[in-house]
Amino acid sequence: MPPVLIVAHGQPSNPGPAAADLADLAAKIASHLPGQTVASATLAEPDALRDAITKLGPGGLLFPMFMAGGWFTRINLPARLTAAGAQGWQVLEPLGCLTALHDLAVKVAAEALQTHHGPIILAAHGSFKSPVPSDVANHVAAQIRAALGCQIETAFIDQAPQLKDLAPLGSQSICLPFFAAAGGHVTTDIPAALAESGFKGLLLPALGLRPEIPALIAAAIGAATPVCQQDCRFRKA
Template sequence: MPHALIVAHGQPSDPEPAEAALAAYAADVDTLCEGVDVKSATLAAPGVLERRVAALPDDAVIYPLFMAKGWFVTSALPKRLADRNIRILDPLGVEPSLPGLVSETLTGILAGHGWSPQDTELVLAAHGSGRSRNPSAVAREFAVELRKKIAFKAIHTGFVEEPPYIAEAAANLSSQALCLPFFACAGGHVLEDLPEALSEARFSGRVLPVVGELPLIKQHIALVLASTFKEA
């Protein structure tokens, strides 16, 4: 049976909860991905990635549950694989189909509220970086593509680690607004920094799950993994 490993960053200060959450996530994808054995590992949990990789056959693939193809995906992860030549797929955040999947979900949410997109504002809350322009560039490009699919009144992009910050992006909006956390997993930034920023902005709209937890995303990852092995 083909094997796949979903890898996420995890939480260095408290690795176990994030490791367990990712294992549950991978179990859901495994259920959806007939014919592929799907496991998981975070980079933060000591020794877990190395043990999982050691158990993988050479034709396995790794799916990075990240929002940018940055240092963790292109440098840290390959280094942790040591001498194993295991294929690393593109991360979730840069997949061309992601704006379409998210727009389908957002369209359903808008309809459920009886909101028209033309009267609704969206806050795209992303990580950003004080060291690299790549994470914010990915988020901005996603916003551009999403704007082509849904005619929101406005899309405001804000970041945790660089300006414009989330509190700025979410300020002075009506209650007819959505906040979409542009994150793969609900880690510390989503559970702590985001609520703090939205509170500072007095944001009164609806906060959505992180992109990685939206409907259709797990199904999409399962399809990506299944199609990868069919191509091979």
């Protein structure tokens, strides 16, 4: 079985905690893939990806803990693999593009609506440079809307509409962060932006922190779906 490397952006200002969290996630994923080596590396750690590739050897699978496809998965990560001397490595579809994750988002929203009536805000990173991150977030919001018939909107940190500009939504509102890990955006930026907007509702943990995630990623690794070569296959959702 090919070795697996779980890769995340990490936290450049303080790489250690995010790297430790990712290593813990890799261990949980490995528990669902008996006999298969699963390692981790963040891009914020100098040389971590190169060192991991050297240790794991050729013919591996790189799983991106990113919430969108695009430049990082199609260009940056393959270039990093080449620079690391990787042979026969394959970049898989990132976490945020997996249908199973979208189904999980619907499940999480349904659970939250049992105690709060909504509306739901899907909080995502977004980008002022590319539509790709917002495309997948809007796709997931549309999936939730279609499945549950609820009011849901997307709002972002790095593009309009921004979280900080939300109109007050009342105590029954719900915010679901469409993020992979508990980095600074989740622990600091989202709460600060919501506070600025006057949000009084329920702030859920980041979707990537759900207990279902290790098994979900293990299943994706088992399927070994290569990264989509289109800018975003959710553009028309």
